[in-house]
Amino acid sequence: MAGHRFCPQYALLRAAIARITAFPSACSLSGQDLKRHRMVSCARVSFLGLFVLLCSFLFCPRTFAQESPYIVTYDHYLEEPGSLEMEYFSTFGTQRGGNDFHAFWVEFEYGATAWWTTEFYLDGQTTFHDSTLFTGYRWENRFRPLQDEHFINPVIYIEYEQISEADKIIKEVEGHDVESDHGDPNAALRQNHNHELEFKLLLSKTFKGWNVAVNPLATKNLSPNNPWEFGYAVGASRPLALKASPRRCNFCRENVIAGVEMYGGLGDTQSFGLHDTSHYLAPVVAWNLPSGWTLRLSPGFGLNDNSHRLLLRWGVSREFSGFGEMVSRLFGGSR
Amino acid sequence: MKMNIAPRGLPALLTLAMAALFTLDVSLALAQTENSAVPKTHKWDYIALAKVPEKARAKRNPLENDTDAAAAGGKLFEQHCAECHGIKAEGGKKGANLRAEQVQQATPGALFWILTNGVVRHGMPVWSKLPEPERWQIVMFLKTFTASAVPKSCPVPE
Numbered sequence: 001m002a003g004h005r006f007c008p009q010y011a012l013l014r015a016a017i018a019r020i021t022a023f024p025s026a027c028s029l030s031g032q033d034l035k036r037h038r039m040v041s042c043a044r045v046s047f048l049g050l051f052v053l054l055c056s057f058l059f060c061p062r063t064f065a066q067e068s069p070y071i072v073t074y075d076h077y078l079e080e081p082g083s084l085e086m087e088y089f090s091t092f093g094t095q096r097g098g099n100d101f102h103a104f105w106v107e108f109e110y111g112a113t114a115w116w117t118t119e120f121y122l123d124g125q126t127t128f129h130d131s132t133l134f135t136g137y138r139w140e141n142r143f144r145p146l147q148d149e150h151f152i153n154p155v156i157y158i159e160y161e162q163i164s165e166a167d168k169i170i171k172e173v174e175g176h177d178v179e180s181d182h183g184d185p186n187a188a189l190r191q192n193h194n195h196e197l198e199f200k201l202l203l204s205k206t207f208k209g210w211n212v213a214v215n216p217l218a219t220k221n222l223s224p225n226n227p228w229e230f231g232y233a234v235g236a237s238r239p240l241a242l243k244a245s246p247r248r249c250n251f252c253r254e255n256v257i258a259g260v261e262m263y264g265g266l267g268d269t270q271s272f273g274l275h276d277t278s279h280y281l282a283p284v285v286a287w288n289l290p291s292g293w294t295l296r297l298s299p300g301f302g303l304n305d306n307s308h309r310l311l312l313r314w315g316v317s318r319e320f321s322g323f324g325e326m327v328s329r330l331f332g333g334s335r
Numbered sequence: 336m337k338m339n340i341a342p343r344g345l346p347a348l349l350t351l352a353m354a355a356l357f358t359l360d361v362s363l364a365l366a367q368t369e370n371s372a373v374p375k376t377h378k379w380d381y382i383a384l385a386k387v388p389e390k391a392r393a394k395r396n397p398l399e400n401d402t403d404a405a406a407a408g409g410k411l412f413e414q415h416c417a418e419c420h421g422i423k424a425e426g427g428k429k430g431a432n433l434r435a436e437q438v439q440q441a442t443p444g445a446l447f448w449i450l451t452n453g454v455v456r457h458g459m460p461v462w463s464k465l466p467e468p469e470r471w472q473i474v475m476f477l478k479t480f481t482a483s484a485v486p487k488s489c490p491v492p493e
Contacts, residue, residue, distance in 0.1 A: 077464045083418075111460075114460045147455045148453075149452050206464060209466040243468040243469065244411050244469050245403075245407060246407040248410060
């Protein structure tokens, strides 16, 4: 395999993977032992994974990311093919009739092709004076149906999510989502899980440096007798400078993109409209560093009494190029 | 409306997440194992140039008198394009050789159109997310290869 010639640790690493992931036959262990063995193996895998992740951050290639500043809204640009973007986001939210919270999520975004991007999310939250929870996961896919740039560029968004009602990342607002939904203690909220499919039509246009994006959305809870829920997100943004400077710099204006986004719910099929819905307006800013890191900040303000008064969001992300090729090589491919 | 789910799904989910993380980590660690910049030219590499509309082809580069444009374009090329097209634009496994005659003979307007629209079906994404002046700066940089030499002011790594 090609990797051996270039990396002497490659064979050792493969042997380690084989050893760590080797389970004894299910017949040779009792149920309890098998469970314990799996837990130990899982712990080993995670420790090794974290170790390799830390090491790889020092050595792996990265690309300068020209990321949009939006946190809720999507424009029509997909991840570059073969690139992986890892992102961490935090949301601090105020809560009337309950405790304030800090919700967070990790996002792995991979450009499968130039017309398909897939993302995996892991969500969690800490409610002050209460507890910290893992609240669920999401799998998101975005497809670009048209090849060239058009006056308006559509992208189709499909997401499956399995999250508990304690999830507070508020990555989108839909139906009659309101602030009071998050007021109960975590112990009560975590009991209920939702399986949902979410569809968005991402419409976006970039003109003279300005990007304008509009995202209508529809969500269906997969358990029976639930109505379709609707929502929206709109955003506009622009880099602070449209021409690049010839020198490599962190603080050039072209590295900073600022804008604003607005999002909220539109009711459901049984009661469509703005009553009992929440809405937010949020300035957004992204700073794309030449080192491959992107920092984002967005203070969001509730626009009516059903909304959290403040959702302060920030995020950090980094893009790694050639990820698909690396994985392919790891499994013996020559792509 | 809500479904109660027993917490037994969580360990399986965590295992899945760990496996995903592990695959990711190992892959990233192997990032330096091989230099994949083996130029390969596919027949579709330059076909897109023939599909550029006449109006776009005739467009002039508004930065053609900007002395810094090629240098800035070189920086942008390194940041956004070199991963596929090679650090010296010589082509890679994924991207075409941009020093090739077909590219160098193309008009600035045609290159700008390709940058803006991409060749999505063949893996090149659209780059309209870069502001227009930045795309023209990249075109200026690409045109420096016409004379088979890169100006000293262009920051192309050795």
